[in-house]
Amino acid sequence: MTPADQHSASHMQVRDIHKRFGHFTALDGVSLDVAEGELVCLLGPSGCGKTTLLRCIAGLERQDSGTLHIGARDISHLPPQARDYGILFQSYALFPNLSVEQNIAYGLAGSGREQVRARVAEMLELVGLTGSEKKFPGQLSGGQQQRVALARALAPAPSLLLLDEPMSALDARVREHLCTELRQLQKRLGITTLMVTHNQDEAMLMADRIAVMNQGRVEQYGTPQAIYREPATPFVAEFVGQGNWLPFASRRDGHAQVGDLALRLPEQANGAASGRLFCRPEAIAINPSEQQDNRFRAQVREITFLGNRCRMSFELEQLPGHPLLAELDPALLPRLGTPDIWVALPSRSLQVFA
Ligand SMILES: Nc1ncnc2c1ncn2[C@@H]1O[C@H](COP(=O)(O)OP(=O)(O)OP(=O)(O)O)[C@@H](O)[C@H]1O
Numbered sequence: 001m002t003p004a005d006q007h008s009a010s011h012m013q014v015r016d017i018h019k020r021f022g023h024f025t026a027l028d029g030v031s032l033d034v035a036e037g038e039l040v041c042l043l044g045p046s047g048c049g050k051t052t053l054l055r056c057i058a059g060l061e062r063q064d065s066g067t068l069h070i071g072a073r074d075i076s077h078l079p080p081q082a083r084d085y086g087i088l089f090q091s092y093a094l095f096p097n098l099s100v101e102q103n104i105a106y107g108l109a110g111s112g113r114e115q116v117r118a119r120v121a122e123m124l125e126l127v128g129l130t131g132s133e134k135k136f137p138g139q140l141s142g143g144q145q146q147r148v149a150l151a152r153a154l155a156p157a158p159s160l161l162l163l164d165e166p167m168s169a170l171d172a173r174v175r176e177h178l179c180t181e182l183r184q185l186q187k188r189l190g191i192t193t194l195m196v197t198h199n200q201d202e203a204m205l206m207a208d209r210i211a212v213m214n215q216g217r218v219e220q221y222g223t224p225q226a227i228y229r230e231p232a233t234p235f236v237a238e239f240v241g242q243g244n245w246l247p248f249a250s251r252r253d254g255h256a257q258v259g260d261l262a263l264r265l266p267e268q269a270n271g272a273a274s275g276r277l278f279c280r281p282e283a284i285a286i287n288p289s290e291q292q293d294n295r296f297r298a299q300v301r302e303i304t305f306l307g308n309r310c311r312m313s314f315e316l317e318q319l320p321g322h323p324l325l326a327e328l329d330p331a332l333l334p335r336l337g338t339p340d341i342w343v344a345l346p347s348r349s350l351q352v353f354a
Contacts, residue, residue, distance in 0.1 A: 010033040010035050010036070011034055011036040011037075011159070011160070011192040012032075012033070012069065012070050012160060012192060013033055013068070014033075014057065014067075015031050016030070016031055016067070017029070017030045017031070017065070017066035017068070018064045018065045019049075019056060019216075025216050026049045027049045027053055027056070028217050029217065030213075030216070030217065030218055032211055034192055035192070036190075036192055037190040037192055038193070038209065039183065039193040039195065039206055039208050040194050040208065040209050040210070040211060041195050041196075041203035041209075041211070042054065042197070042213055043197055043198065043200060043210050043211065044198065044212060046198060048213040048214050049213055049215075049217075050198070051165075053196075053213075054162055057085075057162065057194065058080055058085060059075070059080035063076070070159065071159070083160075084160060085158045086107075086154050086155075086161050087153055087161075088146070088162070088163045089166070090165040090169055093149060094148055094152070096136065096137050096138060097136075099133065099134050099135065099136055100129070100132045100140075101133040101134070103152055104123050104124070104148065104151050104155050107153075107155050108120075108155055108156060120133065120155070123155050126151065126154070127147040127148070127185070128147065128181075129144060129147055129148065129151070132148075141174075142171075142174065143170055143174040143177070146166060146167075146169075146170065146178065147178075154189070158191075159191070160193070161191050161193040162193075162194050163182075163195035164195075165197055165198070166178075166182070166195065168197075168199070175202075179202055179205055180205070183205070200239070200240050203224065204224045208223070209222060209223055210227050212235075212240065214239075219232065219233050219235050220232040220233065220236045227240055228240055231278070233353075234276065234278070234353050237351070241280065242280070242281055243278050243279060243280050244278070244280075244281065244324045245277070245278060246263070246277040246278075246319075246322075246324075247276050248274060248275065248276070248277060249274050250273065250274060251272075251273060251274070254267070258319065259318065261296065261318050261319055263277065263345065265277075265350060265352060266347050270352050272353070272354035277352060277353075278351040278352075279349055280349065281311070281325040281327045282326075282327040284326035284327075284344070284345055285343065285344040286326060286332065286342075286343055287332075287341060287343075288343070288344035293344065294344050294346060294347055294350075296316050296318065296344070296345075297317040297340065298314045298315060298316050298317060298342065298343045299314060299317065299340060300312060300341060301314055301339075303328070303333070305330065310327070310328040311325060312326045312328045
């Protein structure tokens with residue numbers, strides 16, 4: 001395979017990007033392939049380097065080393081305007097003194113007046129704001145302003161869309177709505193998209209693949225399902241969703257010793273002699289059948305009603321002082337009875353981390 005073939009297999013290739021600010025390493029060898037038409041989320045805690053990576057791709061920041069390709073084109077050292085992307089920031093970044101149509105037309109310099117008018121109308125229809133041409137940003141809601149900013153980013157028909165926390169200035173309801181809309185639009189246009197977010201729900205809802213970042217590195221890159229169900233590292237397990245941790249000091253005959261408990265491990269578990277077991281709350285079975293493995297007596301500590309489900313805190317009788325979380329169908333509440341119950345931590349739902 002020639003380098004050109006390699007690059008065309010994915011729409012964007014990020015290779016071994018390093019970036020330091022003084023002595024601080026913001027990006028520590030980041031590599032990422034984004035396929036044509038794919039929406040990838042960069043997810044991670046504040047300061048992990050998401051925005052720095054996006055800015056390096058946009059050419060707004062210069063990486064110390066590493067390469068960036070869009071298709072077969074090496075954009076590593078091109079100025080921003082030669083890189084062929086549209087960008088949307090957290091703040092709408094519209095010109096307040098320009099009308100909606102002037103804002104959208106801003107990136108279309110060089111086109112004829114009729115062409116610009118037609119493209120602006122097309123973009124406004126795309127984002128559901130037909131008829132707002134003459135309005136000014138101050139006359140629009142936050143969600144509408146962000147739609148105009150999106151229309152402006154898409155107007156020159158870039159091959160790549162970069163989104164930096166595009167929803168974070170919006171309130172929860174508008175945000176959810178816009179997430180869905182943006183995803184539908186992105187799919188319809190088939191535009192390759194990279195979105196920075198620290199909101200895991202947003203990433204789960206929108207992404208084809210998520211790159212979970214921590215301290216300037218990608219800890220795991222995979223589908224939302226893979227990230228949630230098979231976290232590759234303790235950091236990913238902890239950062240995405242909720243979970244229970246059970247430290248074990250030894251293992252024997254396919255069982256891990258957690259305090260006085262011997263917990264049966266899944267057959268494909270990695271071979272660590274000691275470490276931590278991880279289990280999602282919803283994997284814990286309440287009042288399971290007697291055949292269920294890893295079935296133990298437990299004491300309910302607290303039940304929190306969350307509408308369509310309940311969160312239950314409990315302690316295993318043989319592991320006092322180590323509260324665990326389970327999820328419970330509210331319909332089961334009346335049948336739960338006394339605080340003394342049986343629970344099971346099915347071996348297939350346990351993950352072993354060294
Ligand atoms: N121009 C700069 N000069 C010095 N340090 C910087 C600069 N830009 C970013 N940093 C540092 O690099 C680290 C990564 O920043 P970055 O903005 O990429 O994080 P992030 O993951 O996007 O976080 P957030 O979600 O808070 O925006 C941070 O510790 C930040 O303080």
